[in-house]
Amino acid sequence: MSSSSSIPSQSSNINITSPYYLGSSDNPGQILVTTVFNGIGFSAWKRSMSISLSAKNKLSFFDGTITAPLVNSPTYYGWHRVNSMVISWILNSLHKNIVESVLFVPTSHEIWQELKQECDQSNNALIYQIQQQIYSVAQNSNDFSTYFIKLTKIWDELHVVQDISSCTCGSDAKIEKFLEEQRLIKLLVGLNESYKIIRGQILMMQPLPSLFTAYSLIIQEEHQRTITTSSFVNTEAIAMHVSPNSIKKTLTCTHCKKTGHSKSQCYRLVGFPSNFKFTKAKKEESKSNVHNATSFPFNSEQYQQLLQLLNNNTSQPSTSHVNAFITDNAMNPEDNAFELGSSTEGVAYFHSKGIIHQKSTPYTPQQNGILERKHKHILETARALYFHSGLGIAYWGECVKTAVHLINRIPLKVLHNKSPFEVLHNKPPNLQHLKAFGCLCHVSTSLQVKDKFMPRSTSCIFMRYPYGQKAYKVMDLTTKQITISRNVKFFQNIFPLNSSSIPLSSSPPAYLPISSVDSQFSETSSTPVHISSDSQSSTFP
Known part of the structure; x- marks a missing residue:
């Protein structure tokens, strides 16, 4: 359209089909595209703007078909009005950083040319990205319609970016057919294995069907599969549905x-x-039973020794040496009641920890005599510690763990007066760290929180020997907080929580020098330091 013949005069009436016509809804604040162009995806933004301006019959200003008239021309006012409107629409669709670079460009066509030169230098990287998406897309868990729409969107974007021009030699039909076959092959490659039958039928067709014909065939197959699945009738379910509760x-x-x-x-x-599926109570019981079973405390040599002892037990009907040893953190075989969870979970756990899982018949303890006697031994020892220490029932676990720790270091007749620890490690256990369970102890105050006016120690109760640490586990008598410390002074004749116990001494000293720093102060202090004759200080090396 030329500027001399089509531009109406300012005073004449403008036809609604003319590019110079502005409707009542046209205003400079309109946003024609949903995505603002920020420098990425120029081809998609160009396509969206072209469609929007074409719908408003203003594409001629955008692509330069309508040129600017002279300033003194009577038609200049009408052109300038529409051009300003198109410029405002373009600026509304750009990011503010890009707007600053084209804000003072006089015409919409010049803005378009400048954006094209800056942002449309090369589409090779974008084409590579789109092709990569095409190769990687697959149906996976989506239905076929969602998968097909995703592929169609990528193909359309690639078509816009490549902008293949028409051929004048008459090969357009062959090129289009080749591209159609390539898209069909890609569509079939990305299908799930459940579509292999219909995929084979499409590939056997000569010639290959069009893309939308294949889409129709696969959709029919999917619908037929849905109908077949929903029409299946389970007669047993119907019979039970007559009266489910009666x-x-x-x-x-x-x-x-x-x-x-x-x-x-x-x-x-x-x-x-x-x-x-066990109930919540069973699950909580299972968690409490396996709470401390976190690691297998044997190395390969000790494990081979256990297997050798087990083989000896197979040939001799006497009590097994292996059953006489109880690990602090390992689980014992169960009595087929599955308290520790389902049988699959239990067997998997035992196998991962190197524990041989043996089960007896339910409600027949006579078949599990060795284990029952060992459980009785642990329980009786734990009960003795519990009653003598005066700890509450909430700390029954500490009693059991301390009982197991002691039993593993007590000589047994079946082991020829050797302890389980000595049989396993080939050396006698060190008994110097053993203390009276539940007795009074004083723990040195931490150096990080110690000042000149703080107590040098706190009164605690000895709880047990923590696994894998050369220290003692104690509980503060005031705060009930449980800590682990190596600087502890014990009063093994005083049990604060057992009212029936009668201490041999009147009371423990008010303060005790425990650490080496306190000892230096006590030597130079003029105040005498009282230490009970029954107390004993223990510090692990």
């Missing part, structure tokens, strides 16, 4: 006294299935 209410197990099943189907007799 039959269960009539069944009562004579063994566990629960409704919903008979004695022949009771899991407590026939065993729990691998996928059985």
